[in-house]
Amino acid sequence: MSDVVWATPPEALPAPVVDNHCHLDFPYRGAVARSAAQLLDEACAVGVTRAVQIGCDLDSARWTAQAILADPRLVGGVALHPNEAPVHAAGEHPSGLDYDEALAEISRLARLPRMRVVGETGLDYVRTGPAGRAAQMRSFRDHIALAKEVGLVLQIHDRDAHADVLDILERDGAPEFTVFHCFSGDAAMARLCAYRGYYVSFAGNVTFKNADSLRAALAVTPLEQVLVETDAPFLTPHPQRGRVNSPSQVATTMLTIADVLGRGLEEACTAIDATSERLYGPW
Template identity: 55%
Template sequence: MCNSLIPAAYRGYGTNGSAATGGPGRQDFPPAPEPLPVPVMDNHTHLDFPDGEAPVGVAAALDAAEAVGVQGAIQVGCDLASSRFTVQAVDLDPRLLGAVALHPNDAPGYALRGELEEALAEIEQLASHPRIRAIGETGLDFYRTKGEGLAHQRYSFRRHIDIAKRLDLTLQIHDRDAHDDVVQVLREEGAPDRVVFHCFSGDEELARICNEAGWSMSFAGTLTFRNAANLRAALAVADPDLVLVETDAPFLTPHPHRGRPNASYMVPYTVRAMAELTGTDLANLCGRISENTVRAYGSWT
């Protein structure tokens, strides 16, 4: 691909901060996709995760996204440092809204250091900012956390649910290898009015549960992976009014660029795959996703 097709903010840099080398496993940023006919929002990204020694600034990242029809994003915190960054970032650019939380894989560390209650109190304080619209990402992760850490995860998840309900904020869920348990905790605690399964990783059964409960399902680049038949089956039955899109950047870059760095400007690759898989007109799908996103998080203006 011609280097000029890569947004200027991302040219020449890989995830190790060095110049792009090309070839298998290349770590330069992929080319920009064709712009979407109707703008959408990236409802989960991590702008504070730097590209090695060459981080892309908030404004430059959002400029690159806006150029291809991604008009806004949700910047997501997953520990105290990234949640503090999120509060600062949403004041820098009106195209950003934010989410703050302790990631389920980080919560056990805070607990073992005797810092969990203090950290949760700060998350609640940070969440009072008017442009913080979600508590997330929180939830359960049985892939990376084992043993006694799972009890701390569950406790932290329940506390985040309580914060979201008391502050009337959306709950943005990280669910990895823990579908049944996440649903169980939500039912036991009573889910907030607005729930989003970030980077939806379930199957048709979980999609039907979300349909019934009115929980939003956010699809990422994983939908385009060859081994993701479960996600494509889930999308096929998902209520169109509950479907969102995200990058989880800099992770989960969609096909055909899997393995290279991700960014919000890559959303159109996933949206086009969604339209093709569902047989939906692209412009109509974009409009529906945009409406769904505003309904989940409120207006960006």
């Protein structure tokens, strides 16, 4: 029997809220498998009533296209993750598809019903080294163009690449709705994102004891530009770090968001829920 367990559902929120970014298809470290429906049932019980399912490789994107038709609590997003694009570009992807072929499939899937996001796309300078950066930048720019072409929200993955991500968005022109998924910048970057009209999504790591810089970034972000997410099954919020994350844990992260912003919990939930619907439309 696995010793890896799922995080325990927290207390229910006083108002509904959306998990802005999760991966319900990802298995995680030998935890007992749970279906998307089970995870969403658990989330709904604590007030996390809807979610954005993200497919960031071809298999996950195909799964997402099916899942969002099967469950009305989900809308979806698809992209080639920044760490996937260089593998396709090098002709080394297990699928056998080169970059252009892979992007063409993402473009097709992005046009399906209930797709609301192009993402997660962007730059990752942690897991992909300098040799892959050109392919990442090409992919990021192609996804920006796709989001604008199909009129979908852009969700950005940014790891140790803040300056280049911001520069490309400025040079190419960001889509109308641009979200920094799992924001990892500082307060100065948050202020710049807010000034440019971007949306900043905070995950469970904003609750970590050593995340003072991230909470400082949250503190200077207008509530109207704040979103909340799990990035499940990753980044389980404190005090359940080490357990497997799921959409219900948005209810824990919302406590920190409301506290840092100096707002009531119900007010913060209502505002974030309204922002989510403004970006993604009705479920």
